[in-house]
Amino acid sequence: MFFFAAALLASAAASANDIYIHAGRVLAEPASGRVLAEQTIVVRHGRIAEVRGGYVDGPGREINLRDKFVLPGxxxxxxxxxxxxxxxxxxxxxxxxxxxxxxxxxxxxxxxxxxxxxxxxxxxxxxxxxxxxxxxxxxxxxxxxxxxxxxxxxxxxxxxxxxxxxxxxxxxxxxxxxxxxxxxxxxxxxxxxxxxxxxxxxxxxxxxxxxxxxxxxxxxxxxxxxxxxxxxxxxxxxxxxxxxxxxxxxxxxxxxxxxxxxxxxxxxxxxxxxxxxxxxxxxxxxxxxxxxxxxxxxxxxxxxxxxxxxxxxxxxxxxxxxxxxxxxxxxxxxxxxxxxxxxxxxxxxxxxxxxxxxxxxxxxxxxxxxxxxxLGLSKEIGSLAPGKLADIVAVDGDPLAAVSELEHVTFVMKAGVVYVDAQD
Ligand SMILES: [Zn+2]
Incomplete structure (x- = not known):
């Protein structure tokens, strides 16, 4: 039953409510430390549906973070x-x-x-x-x-x-x-x-x-x-x-x-x-x-x-x-x-x-x-992986070079809702 529900969720159809975040650089998995360039993070129902290479468009709204460094909330x-x-x-x-x-x-x-x-x-x-x-x-x-x-x-x-x-x-x-x-x-x-x-x-x-x-x-x-x-x-x-x-x-x-x-x-x-x-x-x-x-x-x-x-x-x-x-x-x-x-x-x-x-x-x-x-929340938060809550922040510079960059976040999303967007 659980498998069936998960499969349904994964195949949930793309809709106009989806959000396509175009991210210039992404530290999706802090555990690996790997920084990916030019990715699209697809957000659906407040969660991350997928992280795809390249800038992809779909039926939903696009958020342009192409000149930002993106990481988990x-x-x-x-x-x-x-x-x-x-x-x-x-x-x-x-x-x-x-x-x-x-x-x-x-x-x-x-x-x-x-x-x-x-x-x-x-x-x-x-x-x-x-x-x-x-x-x-x-x-x-x-x-x-x-x-x-x-x-x-x-x-x-x-x-x-x-x-x-x-x-x-x-x-x-x-x-x-x-x-x-x-x-x-x-x-x-x-x-x-x-x-x-x-x-x-x-x-x-x-x-x-x-x-x-x-x-x-x-x-x-x-x-x-x-x-x-x-x-x-x-x-x-x-x-x-x-x-x-x-x-x-x-x-x-x-x-x-x-x-x-x-x-x-x-x-x-x-x-x-x-x-x-x-x-x-x-x-x-x-x-x-x-x-x-x-x-x-x-x-x-x-x-x-x-x-x-x-x-x-x-x-x-x-x-x-x-x-x-x-x-x-x-x-x-x-x-x-x-x-x-x-x-x-x-x-x-x-x-x-x-x-x-x-x-x-x-x-x-x-x-x-x-x-x-x-805090026992690894299944929900901490990385930008499919199925996790869409808690996403971005900064202008590279926090791996200067961690104080994170004192000035320019984009904040929590569970798919945008609270700070420097472009606004
Ligand atoms: Zn205290």
């Missing part, structure tokens, strides 16, 4: 679309409703899509606004990237994902449903997040830079809690990604079976062995490291004293961490932690990955096939 595996960090963070948490966060998220989603990011993973929110934004984008109500949403981050009570810096009675009213203590309680919270709509489970295994509390960046969950979270999430078909800075946090999370590590600042040789043994991905978020370092060194900085101390401990180490992980053969997925850096500047991460030793092609792989695999 970019994927950012770590963003927070509903806000941008700044001096009003603490006040926003007690003044903005979930509806306010959602409307703000719609603006940042549009900015992110227009920067060439056609899929993102949203790893942690104040409330459930992200699920409404995800669903609204999917329905076509508002423009934005496809969203893999985590909802709330899981944290131990009093840990990094709890609320800090408020009067206890205020904290009690804004505390979220993301806190757990003990293995059974952590399983319960994982199930609750999935019930609320989580596509992926995000945990804060260690302290973080921007939490307004002086508890360092070390491990916070117990081993039993980590294992319970991973087992529960996996049995319900969800991946687990762990925010982790300290060495003990990275290694305990990997031993606990998480599928990926966000940041990974103090990873060591033992971590690299654990990454390679399990096949876990690292999401280095070098752009977040560069951004918090700049904030901490700014005398007018809005950071609280504990956040500033942690920024100076973590930020300057991240590029070297990326270098060590890449040299050690760890699988790298692309993620920026945008909301720290401004939404829409996501592609700056590519140049930082190149500074960490990746070639431009390797950096582009991280942002396409790598992140697609990391």
């Amino acid at each position: 970019l994927i950012d595996s770590h963003v927070h679309l509903c806000h941008e960090n700044g001096p009003n963070d603490r006040m926003n948490r007690v003044t903005m409703t979930a509806a306010d966060w959602a409307i703000q998220g719609a603006r940042f989603a549009n900015i992110t899509l227009r920067a060439g990011f056609t899929t993102v993973a949203n790893l942690g929110d104040e409330n459930d606004a992200i699920f409404a934004l995800r669903n609204g984008i999917e329905r076509g109500d508002v423009p934005g990237p496809r969203i893999v949403a985590a909802g709330h981050v899981l944290s131990p009570h009093g840990g990094d994902g709890d609320v800090h810096g408020y009067r206890p009675d205020v904290a009690a009213t804004i505390r979220r449903s993301n806190l757990c203590s003990g293995a059974d309680d952590c399983s319960r919270v994982v199930r609750n997040q999935i019930q609320r709509g989580a596509d992926i489970i995000k945990i804060v295994a260690t302290g973080s830079v921007l939490a307004d509390v002086a508890q360092g960046v070390g491990l916070q969950f117990t081993d039993a809690e980590l294992q319970a979270i991973v087992q529960t999430a996996h049995r319900m078909g969800r991946r687990v990604t762990a925010h982790a800075h300290s060495t003990d946090g990275v290694n305990a999370a990997l031993r606990g079976g998480v599928d990926s590590i966000e940041h990974g600042t103090f990873l060591d040789d033992a971590s690299i062995k654990l990454f390679k043994a399990s096949g876990a991905y690292l999401v280095p978020t070098l752009l977040a490291g560069a951004t918090v370092t700049a904030w901490a060194n700014d005398p007018e900085s809005f950071l609280s004293a504990p956040a500033k101390a942690k920024a100076l401990e973590v930020g300057p180490k991240m590029l070297e961490m990326g270098r060590r992980a890449h040299a050690g053969g760890v699988k790298i997925a692309f993620g920026t932690d945008a909301s720290v850096a401004k939404h829409g500047t996501n592609a700056r991460e590519l140049s930082l990955l190149v500074q960490a030793g990746l070639t431009p092609l390797e950096a582009i792989r991280a942002a396409t096939v790598g992140s697609a695999d990391h």
Whole structure:
């Protein structure tokens, strides 16, 4: 039956609704690295029907990208679309409703899509606004990237994902449903997040830079809690990604079976062995490291004293961490932690990955096939192959020569719909 359906789809007749993209140069399969010249990408029902040599015409519309470099839509595996960090963070948490966060998220989603990011993973929110934004984008109500949403981050009570810096009675009213203590309680919270709509489970295994509390960046969950979270999430078909800075946090999370590590600042040789043994991905978020370092060194900085101390401990180490992980053969997925850096500047991460030793092609792989695999979406996105979603971007120059070209995309299509076309 499946074969029959696939055969039907492949033979679906060409129609006036088809789109024929004439592409001067195409990196259709980042895994191979092969650049093809003068290709036609045929888009049908939002998916890629075929990639053919030469400039071919058909009954549908033609899009002229003959002087462009064309590649798959970019994927950012770590963003927070509903806000941008700044001096009003603490006040926003007690003044903005979930509806306010959602409307703000719609603006940042549009900015992110227009920067060439056609899929993102949203790893942690104040409330459930992200699920409404995800669903609204999917329905076509508002423009934005496809969203893999985590909802709330899981944290131990009093840990990094709890609320800090408020009067206890205020904290009690804004505390979220993301806190757990003990293995059974952590399983319960994982199930609750999935019930609320989580596509992926995000945990804060260690302290973080921007939490307004002086508890360092070390491990916070117990081993039993980590294992319970991973087992529960996996049995319900969800991946687990762990925010982790300290060495003990990275290694305990990997031993606990998480599928990926966000940041990974103090990873060591033992971590690299654990990454390679399990096949876990690292999401280095070098752009977040560069951004918090700049904030901490700014005398007018809005950071609280504990956040500033942690920024100076973590930020300057991240590029070297990326270098060590890449040299050690760890699988790298692309993620920026945008909301720290401004939404829409996501592609700056590519140049930082190149500074960490990746070639431009390797950096582009991280942002396409790598992140697609990391998020479990390889069948749908990451390359321009027949049957996959027509997520396509283009730039004027050659990103394999200068990866910063991708900071200025001039064409963006998501699922066959054009959102940016420099010719317009
Ligand atoms: Zn984050």
